[in-house]
Structures are given as C-alpha cells and as structure tokens.
Amino acid sequence: MLFMTALYRTRLFFLRIAQQLLLGGEKPTTVIGPDSRLQLCKIMAGFNFRHIMIVTDKPLLELGITHTIQERLEQLDMKVSIFSGVKPDPTCDVIREGILHARQHDCDALLAVGGGSSIDAAKVMAICLANNKEPQQVVGILKSRKQALPLFVIPTTAGTGSETTVGAVLSDDVTHQKSLVIDPKLMPIAAAIDPVVMQKLPASVTAATGMDALTHAVEAYISTFSTRNSRFYAGAAARMIFENLPNACGEQSDDLEVREKMALAAYYAGLAITKAHVGNVHAIAHQLGGKYGIPHGLANAVLLPQVLELYRVSARQSLAELARISGIGELSMSDDQLVDTLISHIRQLNEKVGIPQTLNQVQQQDIPELADAALKEGNGYPVPSFMEKRQCESILVKVAE
Amino acid sequence: MFAMTSLYRARHALLRIAIRLIGTEKPTTAIGPDSSLQLCKMMADLGLRKVMIVTDKPLVELGMIDGIKAKLDELKIQVAVFDAIKPDPTFEVVREGITRARDASSDAILAVGGGSSIDAAKVMAISLTNNKDPQKMVGILKGRKQALPLFVIPTTAGTGSEATVAAVISNDVSHQKEVVLDPKLVPVAAALDPALMTKLPNHITAATGMDALTHAIESYIGVFATDETRFYGAAAARMVFENLPKACGEQSEDLEVREHMALASYYAGLAFTKAHVGYVHAIAHQLGGKYGIPHGLANAVMLPLVLEFSKDAARHKLAELARVCSIGSLSMSDEQLAQAFIDHIKSLNKQLGIPATLEKIERQDIPQLATAALKEGNSYPVPCFMDQSQCEAVIARAMVS
Numbered sequence: 001m002l003f004m005t006a007l008y009r010t011r012l013f014f015l016r017i018a019q020q021l022l023l024g025g026e027k028p029t030t031v032i033g034p035d036s037r038l039q040l041c042k043i044m045a046g047f048n049f050r051h052i053m054i055v056t057d058k059p060l061l062e063l064g065i066t067h068t069i070q071e072r073l074e075q076l077d078m079k080v081s082i083f084s085g086v087k088p089d090p091t092c093d094v095i096r097e098g099i100l101h102a103r104q105h106d107c108d109a110l111l112a113v114g115g116g117s118s119i120d121a122a123k124v125m126a127i128c129l130a131n132n133k134e135p136q137q138v139v140g141i142l143k144s145r146k147q148a149l150p151l152f153v154i155p156t157t158a159g160t161g162s163e164t165t166v167g168a169v170l171s172d173d174v175t176h177q178k179s180l181v182i183d184p185k186l187m188p189i190a191a192a193i194d195p196v197v198m199q200k201l202p203a204s205v206t207a208a209t210g211m212d213a214l215t216h217a218v219e220a221y222i223s224t225f226s227t228r229n230s231r232f233y234a235g236a237a238a239r240m241i242f243e244n245l246p247n248a249c250g251e252q253s254d255d256l257e258v259r260e261k262m263a264l265a266a267y268y269a270g271l272a273i274t275k276a277h278v279g280n281v282h283a284i285a286h287q288l289g290g291k292y293g294i295p296h297g298l299a300n301a302v303l304l305p306q307v308l309e310l311y312r313v314s315a316r317q318s319l320a321e322l323a324r325i326s327g328i329g330e331l332s333m334s335d336d337q338l339v340d341t342l343i344s345h346i347r348q349l350n351e352k353v354g355i356p357q358t359l360n361q362v363q364q365q366d367i368p369e370l371a372d373a374a375l376k377e378g379n380g381y382p383v384p385s386f387m388e389k390r391q392c393e394s395i396l397v398k399v400a401e
Numbered sequence: 402m403f404a405m406t407s408l409y410r411a412r413h414a415l416l417r418i419a420i421r422l423i424g425t426e427k428p429t430t431a432i433g434p435d436s437s438l439q440l441c442k443m444m445a446d447l448g449l450r451k452v453m454i455v456t457d458k459p460l461v462e463l464g465m466i467d468g469i470k471a472k473l474d475e476l477k478i479q480v481a482v483f484d485a486i487k488p489d490p491t492f493e494v495v496r497e498g499i500t501r502a503r504d505a506s507s508d509a510i511l512a513v514g515g516g517s518s519i520d521a522a523k524v525m526a527i528s529l530t531n532n533k534d535p536q537k538m539v540g541i542l543k544g545r546k547q548a549l550p551l552f553v554i555p556t557t558a559g560t561g562s563e564a565t566v567a568a569v570i571s572n573d574v575s576h577q578k579e580v581v582l583d584p585k586l587v588p589v590a591a592a593l594d595p596a597l598m599t600k601l602p603n604h605i606t607a608a609t610g611m612d613a614l615t616h617a618i619e620s621y622i623g624v625f626a627t628d629e630t631r632f633y634g635a636a637a638a639r640m641v642f643e644n645l646p647k648a649c650g651e652q653s654e655d656l657e658v659r660e661h662m663a664l665a666s667y668y669a670g671l672a673f674t675k676a677h678v679g680y681v682h683a684i685a686h687q688l689g690g691k692y693g694i695p696h697g698l699a700n701a702v703m704l705p706l707v708l709e710f711s712k713d714a715a716r717h718k719l720a721e722l723a724r725v726c727s728i729g730s731l732s733m734s735d736e737q738l739a740q741a742f743i744d745h746i747k748s749l750n751k752q753l754g755i756p757a758t759l760e761k762i763e764r765q766d767i768p769q770l771a772t773a774a775l776k777e778g779n780s781y782p783v784p785c786f787m788d789q790s791q792c793e794a795v796i797a798r799a800m801v802s
C-alpha cells in the first residue's frame with residue numbers, strides 16, 4: 001500500500017504540473033441575477049452571430065423555459081434552431097445528432113439551456129464541430145487543436161458547476177460507461193446565472209443537484225491540490241449551500257434571492273473543482289450512475305458523509321476549518337469535535353432535504369466490481385488519503401442496506 | 402536588421418512559452434446597470450468583512466462611491482476609503498494605500514475608478530499578502546502568495562485592466578512606467594456598470610475608448626494572436642466603432658451605449674492580456690512619461706500613424722478587421738480594405754475631437770523617444786519591426802508641423 005500511495009502521489013504531482021501548464025484558470029464571462037439570461041442574449045448579439053443552436057431537453061422545452069430566450073435572440077436579429085434531444089447522461093449518439101443538426105443549419109454558436117447533461121453535451125458538440133471530429137475522438141485530455149464553436153450557457157440547476165469547468169462527461173452508447181473530455185477550450189464564452197429559470201425546479205432535483213455542489217465544495221476543500229484560491233471559493237460555496245439549500249427545497253423554493261445564492265454557490269464550487277478536482281465521493285458516485293442510473297447528485301449526497309468518515313484523521317484540519325468557515329459548531333470545539341459536527345450536519349441536511357440514507361438499487365454481488373472501478377478512478381484524484389478496497393466495499397455495503 | 406529581427410523573434414518565442422506557463426485568469430463578472438451593487442453582494446457572499454475602497458478624490462466628490470458604500474454598509478461590510486490615487490500612480494501612492502489597508506486590517510480591496518486606481522489596487526493587493534515593497538513586485542511572477550481578494554468597478558471604458566494580468570506603476574523619481582505581471586493580479590470579480598459611466602466627460606470617453614480600440618487592434622494584428630484573442634479583439638473593435646461616437650455625442654447618457662463600450666473595453670482586455678499590444682503603446686508610453694500626455698489620447702493619435710507603417714505586413718489582418726467591422730465594401734481588395742480601415746480610424750478621431758497631432762512633442766526629443774519606444778516595442782509581438790529612423794519618422798508625423 002505504501003508503495004502504491006507513493007506511486008499515486010507521484011502521478012498526481014505530474015498531473016498538477018500538467019494542469020498548470022495546459023489548463024490555465026479561465027472562467028466564463030458571467031451575468032448574474034434575475035433575467036440575466038436575457039442579458040446573455042445581448043452579449044451574444046455583440047459577437048454578431050447569425051444562427052444559434054439552443055441545446056436543451058424536451059421537459060425544459062415543454063415548460064417554455066427556452067421560449068423567452070429564443071424570442072429575445074430573434075429580436076436581436078439572430079436565427080435560432082432548437083435541439084432538444086438531450087437526455088440525462090448524454091451518449092455519443094445524442095451528441096452526434098446535435099452536431100448534425102448544427103451543421104444542417106450552419107450554426108455559428110451554441111447556447112446550452114439545461115442541467116449538467118445539456119451543458120456537457122453542448123461542450124462536446126462545440127469542440128467536435130470546430131475540429132471536425134467524432135465525439136469519441138475528443139475523449140481524453142487536450143485532444144483537439146482548434147478553438148471550440150463559441151459556447152454560451154444558461155444552467156437551469158444549481159449543482160454541476162459545469163458552466164465553469166473544463167471537463168465534460170459523456171456516456172458510451174452501449175456500455176453506458178462514462179468517459180471524460182478535458183480541454184480548456186470547453187470553457188464557455190459566457191454564462192448567465194439566472195435564478196428565474198430555477199424557481200420551478202422540483203424539490204427532489206434541487207436537493208440532489210445542491211448536494212452535488214456541496215460535494216464539489218467539500219472534496220475540493222480537502223483535496224491535496226487545494227490552494228488558497230480554491231479554498232476561498234469552496235469555503236464560500238459550502239457556507240452558502242448550508243444556509244440556502246433547505247430554503248430552496250422548502251417554502252422559499254421560488255425566492256429569487258435563495259435561488260441566486262444556490263446558483264452562485266454551484267458556480268463557486270465549480271471554480272474550486274476546476275483547480276482542486278473532486279475525490280472519492282465522485283469516484284464511487286460515477287460507478288453507481290453508470291451501473292444503476294442513479295442520479296449523480298443523489299449518489300453524491302448519500303456517499304458524502306460515508307466517505308468523510310474515512311478522512312477523520314487525514315483531513316481533520318481542513319474539515320475542521322471548513323466547519324468554522326461554514327459557521328458550524330462552536331468556537332470552543334476541538335478539531336475532532338468540529339469534524340464530527342460537520343459530518344452530522346451533512347447527514348441532517350440530507351434528511352431535511354429528503355435524501356435517503358441508502359440506495360436500494362445497489363446489489364451486494366456487484367460491490368467488489370464497483371469498488372475496483374471506484375478505486376481506479378479515485379486513486380487518480382488528489383484525495384487526502386487513498387481508499388483501500390475493503391474500505392470502499394464497506395461503504396458500498398452500508399449504502400446498499 | 403535581419404539578425405536583430407531573428408533575435409527579437411526568438412525572444413518572443415520564449416516569451417510566448419512563458420505566457421503559457423504563467424497562465425491566465427478571468428474575473429467573475431457582473432454586467433449591466435447597478436451591477437456594482439451586485440458585486441457588493443458577491444463580496445458579502447464570499448465572506449469578506451472589511452474592505453478598502455481604492456479610488457480618487459474627484460470620484461468621491463462626484464458622489465460616485467456613495468451608492469456602493471451604502472450597499473456595503475447594508476451588508477455589514479466595514480469600509481475604509483483610500484482616495485489618494487492620481488493619474489499615473491507612483492509606488493509612493495501604492496505604499497500609502499498598503500499602510501492604510503494594514504491599519505484598517507482590510508481583508509479585501511475594491512478599486513473604483515479608471516486604470517490608475519485599478520492598477521494601483523492590483524499592486525497593493527499582491528504586495529499586502531506577500532509582505533513586500535511594491536517596487537519589489539516589478540517584473541514577471543514576483544508574488545508567491547495569492548493576492549488579497551480584489552474586486553474592481555471600472556468607471557471608464559478603456560484600459561480593460563479589470564481583465565488583465567498586468568499593472569503599470571510609475572517610478573517615484575524618473576516617472577518611467579514599470580510593469581508588474583502576474584496572473585494573481587486578475588481580480589476575483591469585476592462589475593461593468595454603465596450607470597457609473599454616463600457622466601464621464603466627452604474627452605475622457607473619447608480617449609479611453611480609443612485606448613480600448615488600440616488594444617483590440619494591436620492584439621489582433623500581433624503575432625501572438627490566436628483564434629480566441631481575435632474573437633474578442635474583433636468584437637471589441639466592432640463595438641467601439643459602433644458605440645464610441647454615440648457615447649461622445651447626444652447618447653452619452655444612454656445605458657445601452659455605455660454598457661457596450663464597457664463590454665468592448667473588457668473584451669479588448671481579454672484579447673491583449675494574451676496577445677499583447679504593439680508599437681502604438683510603446684510610443685504612447687514614452688509620450689506619457691515625457692510630457693504627461695494621457696495614455697488614451699497618445700494612443701488615439703499614434704494608432705493610424707503606426708498602422709500606416711504596419712500596413713503591408715498586417716494587410717490581411719487589417720482587411721479582416723475591416724470586414725468584421727463592416728468598413729469598406731465587399732468588392733475591395735485586401736490592400737484597399739486595410740487603407741479604408743486606417744482612414745476610418747482617422748475620421749473616427751476627427752469625429753471625436755481628437756487632434757491629428759500632439760502639440761507637446763518637441764523635435765529635439767524625437768531621437769530619444771524613438772530609442773525608448775523601440776526598446777519597449779521590440780519586445781512586443783508586432784507584425785513587423787521598426788528601425789530607429791522609421792520610428793523617428795512615425796513620431797515626427799505626430800508633431801505639429
């Protein structure tokens with residue numbers, strides 16, 4: 001184990017250098033606040049685009065969320081066509097369809113309106129279109145030469161932070177295995193953080209996506225790649241989520257201030273993971289998503305307190321610091337007590353927003369295989385301490401109960 | 402000349418790699434009327450409690466920071482005001498600001514003003530956390546630690562300093578301009594708030610707007626330009642051509658017009674932070690240092706003169722810009738388009754009341770000015786190099802005959 005740990009750390013060291021050299025620290029230009037999506041349309045008009053393809057999903061289209069956006073774009077003399085074929089965990093097939101659609105209409109910019117799936121799909125479309133490549137060909141790190149087609153984003157959930165990350169996840173058509181595209185060219189030109197499009201989000205989706213954002217904040221905060229800068233954003237994101245997620249899932253679900261704070265928190269958490277990455281919670285959650293189709297945020301929410309139990313020693317200081325920043329616990333508490341309080345606070349938050357403690361889709365007999373895959377992914381992340389297989393299995397056993 | 406040229410190009414190649422290594426950042430932005438108040442809210446969200454506002458007396462006397470101060474009060478953020486910034490700030494002023502921030506134990510800095518306030522605030526922020534004299538920060542990557550969180554509200558549309566990794570400070574004695582270059586200088590967030598720009602006097606709107614245009618054009622025709630920087634450079638140029646005459650005329654209080662100018666300046670900043678500037682800036686900096694000619698004005702006068710010199714080497718790029726900005730007609734050759742573009746800049750200057758020559762330039766100073774301008778300019782990724790006599794001739798054309 002010691003030898004493996006050293007090997008993983010070395011690999012991470014090089015990853016960190018590569019990241020500094022290649023990925024930079026970009027952000028989208030942002031417009032923030034109620035109706036900022038219409039401001040985003042104005043920003044798009046500033047670039048003189050002819051024809052925009054909106055990338056979204058059927059439910060949003062039917063809810064009419066894209067309607068005002070389309071109208072505004074047309075008012076500003078841009079043609080619009082809508083591709084609404086995105087489904088959760090988008091596959092290469094869907095992306096290919098979108099690419100075809102964009103080519104047929106000779107679109108010169110993309111606007112993603114939706115959750116992480118629509119945004120990720122649009123990112124991959126944008127890069128494939130400009131580079132004339134198939135989705136599978138851009139899987140991996142820095143696989144394309146040319147700048148992506150200009151991409152604009154209006155997230156409709158507060159969770160993935162995908163509007164500000166240089167990664168996109170796509171699923172294999174057959175195996176549904178997830179693969180990752182990483183490239184600074186995936187960064188959108190601009191994003192609107194508009195609480196209006198989130199007002200009607202169902203409580204279950206608000207809860208799961210909000211817990212995804214919290215997981216980003218926590219995993220980035222305790223990551224060995226974390227810097228003053230990433231902790232600055234991760235700390236703020238965590239505090240804002242603790243303060244606002246219960247309200248967003250409760251009676252204040254259509255309060256624009258609350259929704260805006262959640263949206264900003266997800267954005268800040270996205271900034272943090274772009275630099276400091278995620279960790280074992282995501283590594284396990286990705287396997288549960290691939291195998292059983294469990295929504296990403298839900299899997300994260302259930303796993304987060306379980307995985308943090310493993311870090312009581314290795315991440316004691318940073319978890320205690322995070323508790324203090326988030327206003328959890330008392331000033332007089334020791335680090336150990338603060339870690340306790342933070343973990344139980346997360347459990348309580350889960351309960352309050354209606355997240356279960358277990359996921360009954362998980363089958364006992366799948367656990368060894370899931371753990372292997374999770375370790376393979378997780379050991380590539382800058383985690384405070386590496387998981388052993390039996391630790392990972394015992395977490396999965398608890399989750400399956 | 403040939404040997405020198407290859408020497409310069411070789412140095413550029415190294416610089417280009419260095420830029421890659423340094424990386425870039427972008428601020429989070431809030432855009433539109435009253436976005437400055439949104440920025441205050443973001444500061445509160447990010448957990449900041451004591452902010453020092455860096456600004457100048459005239460702005461304070463005009464009541465421009467009253468709304469911002471009131472909002473910060475409302476958010477329970479303590480405010481200290483440092484309003485001693487003057488045009489072309491010196492290290493001495495920066496030092497004063499640092500002392501002030503230490504006394505107030507500020508945990509963030511908010512610059513409200515033009516390029517001078519923003520640049521001074523940048524260097525304060527990085528000197529404060531690194532505990533170094535500001536003069537020691539001159540050069541590339543001299544700060545080890547993240548800067549104190551810096552927020553920016555530009556009140557002119559020109560320098561684009563809210564988007565760049567650089568700050569220019571004047572030597573206390575020689576008044577020579579010195580440059581601090583570090584991605585840590587990029588603000589955490591910036592508000593592009595047109596409501597703060599509607600009262601800007603015409604001659605300042607004109608000069609600062611021409612500074613933005615110069616950034617857009619010099620970055621566009623330089624050899625470091627990429628698809629990305631040209632994307633922003635072209636948009637900025639088009640927006641300046643469309644909106645600057647309006648902003649200096651009867652529509653000077655039109656929020657849309659002012660917002661377009663603010664965005665154009667920001668985009669031009671995004672372009673030149675990666676693709677740099679050229680001889681126009683190199684010469685303008687000398688005219689500023691020697692005669693105190695405002696930066697934007699010097700750029701505006703020099704821009705068409707330098708472009709006449711670069712016309713052949715940059716013909717295709719200038720023609721491309723002309724097409725993007727709808728200058729000239731479709732039937733024109735590249736050569737004609739390049740000329741039409743330069744003529745358009747001359748007539749824009751005339752329309753804005755910018756003179757074709759600068760009275761302060763003295764013939765006997767020209768050789769020395771040219772030598773200094775070449776020293777600076779040859780390190781920029783210019784489309785073609787000037788020799789001493791060429792540079793003298795260009796400057797002489799800006800002299801009243």
Ligand SMILES: [Fe+2]
Nearest residue numbers: 160212216282
């Ligand atoms: Fe996630």
Ligand SMILES: [Fe+2]
Nearest residue numbers: 560612616682
């Ligand atoms: Fe400039």
